[in-house]
Amino acid sequence: NAGVTQTPKFQVLKTGQSMTLQCAQDMNHEYMSWYRQDPGMGLRLIHYSVGAGITDQGEVPNGYNVSRSTTEDFPLRLLSAAPSQTSVYFCASSYVRLDSPLHFGNGTRLTVT
Amino acid sequence: EDQVTQSPEALRLQEGESSSLNCSYTVSGLRGLFWYRQDPGKGPEFLFTLYSAGEEKEKERLKATLTKKESFLHITAPKPEDSATYLCAVRRGGNQFYFGTGTSLTVIP
Numbered sequence: 001n002a003g004v005t006q007t008p009k010f011q012v013l014k015t016g017q018s019m020t021l022q023c024a025q026d027m028n029h030e031y032m033s034w035y036r037q038d039p040g041m042g043l044r045l046i047h048y049s050v051g052a053g054i055t056d057q058g059e060v061p062n063g064y065n066v067s068r069s070t071t072e073d074f075p076l077r078l079l080s081a082a083p084s085q086t087s088v089y090f091c092a093s094s095y096v097r098l099d100s101p102l103h104f105g106n107g108t109r110l111t112v113t
Numbered sequence: 114e115d116q117v118t119q120s121p122e123a124l125r126l127q128e129g130e131s132s133s134l135n136c137s138y139t140v141s142g143l144r145g146l147f148w149y150r151q152d153p154g155k156g157p158e159f160l161f162t163l164y165s166a167g168e169e170k171e172k173e174r175l176k177a178t179l180t181k182k183e184s185f186l187h188i189t190a191p192k193p194e195d196s197a198t199y200l201c202a203v204r205r206g207g208n209q210f211y212f213g214t215g216t217s218l219t220v221i222p
Contacts, residue, residue, distance in 0.1 A: 004156070031208050042117075043157075043200070043212040050208060058209070090156050094208075098144050099164075102202075102210060104156030 002026050006091050006105035013081040013112045021076040021108050023091030029103070030096045032074035033058070034066065036087040037107075043090065049074055050096055081112045115140045117203055119213035126220050129190045134216045136201035137183040146184050148177050149200040151215070157200055160186075191220045 007022045025032065033048035045058030049068040063085060065077040074093075078085060088109050092102040120135045138146065145164050149157035161170040163179035170177045174195065176187045186199055198215040205211070 033208075033210075035212075040214060042214040043202075045209060048208060092156075096208060098204070099162060101147050101159040101162055102157075103159065106154070106156045 004091055004093055004103050004105035006089075006108050008108060009106070011108060011110050013078075013110065015081060015083060015112060017081050018077070018079050019081065021078075021089055021091075021110075023074045023076065023105060024072050025074075025091075025093040025103070026072065027093065027103065028071060029093035029100075030071070031100075032068065032091065032093045033102070034064070034074070034076045035090045035092060036060065037090060038087050046076065046089075078110075081110075083112045086110060086112045115203075115205065115211055117201060117211050117213040119199075119201055119216050121216060122214070123217045124219070126188075126191055126218070128192060128220055128222050131187070131189045131191070133188070134186040134199055134218070135183060136186070136213055138201075138203050138211075139182075140203045140205055140211065142206040143203055144206055145204040146179055147202045147204065147210070148184070148186055149202065151198045151200055160199075188218070191218075193220045193222050196220045 004025045034046040035043040047066040049055045088107045091105045094100040094102045117138045148160040151157045161177040166181045198217045200215045202210045202212045
């Protein structure tokens with residue numbers, strides 16, 4: 001049971017570079033989301049999706065893009081990386097029904113220099 | 114404004130010394146309160162969901178309770194393997210979860 005798979009585990013970027021963080025889930029969850037986790041700030045929602053073709057902004061969306069072309073995949077794009085985007089990024093998924101908890105991947109640790 | 118506050122930020126316990134972690138929240142339209150455990154370098158792992166005041170859930174040495182304004186995670190006779198960061202989150206209407214900053218628990222043998 002793979003659950004939520006994130007790649008890569010670690011990434012170092014230079015300011016201005018772009019990259020895509022990958023997220024895939026095999027639980028047929030409708031809802032997928034991206035969080036960033038920073039010391040003292042907790043988990044903050046970046047973008048989320050309730051199904052293929054539907055995305056919406058969370059609490060901290062600036063500098064990030066998402067798309068959802070399939071149920072399984074929800075990539076997060078950084079178009080022009082900034083040092084403020086140094087963080088640990090988590091992808092999470094769930095069913096849309098209210099009793100469904102979020103299931104998390106193991107994160108991508110991103111450093112922007 | 115929706116807010117989730119966890120206390121204490123850090124807690125050190127001797128093995129066998131019971132204690133409680135607190136999660137207080139101000140959220141309109143609460144649709145559930147969730148507890149997670151997070152180990153270093155890992156993603157949060159789901160523990161419990163609570164929906165209504167007075168509800169309790171138990172799993173091994175952990176028991177979660179919920180009132181109208183806060184939730185407690187009680188840890189009975191903890192072991193070193195219970196050391197982790199414990200996160201609480203609230204779910205509003207729709208699919209948005211709001212997380213607290215967590216309590217880092219260390220259990221000393």
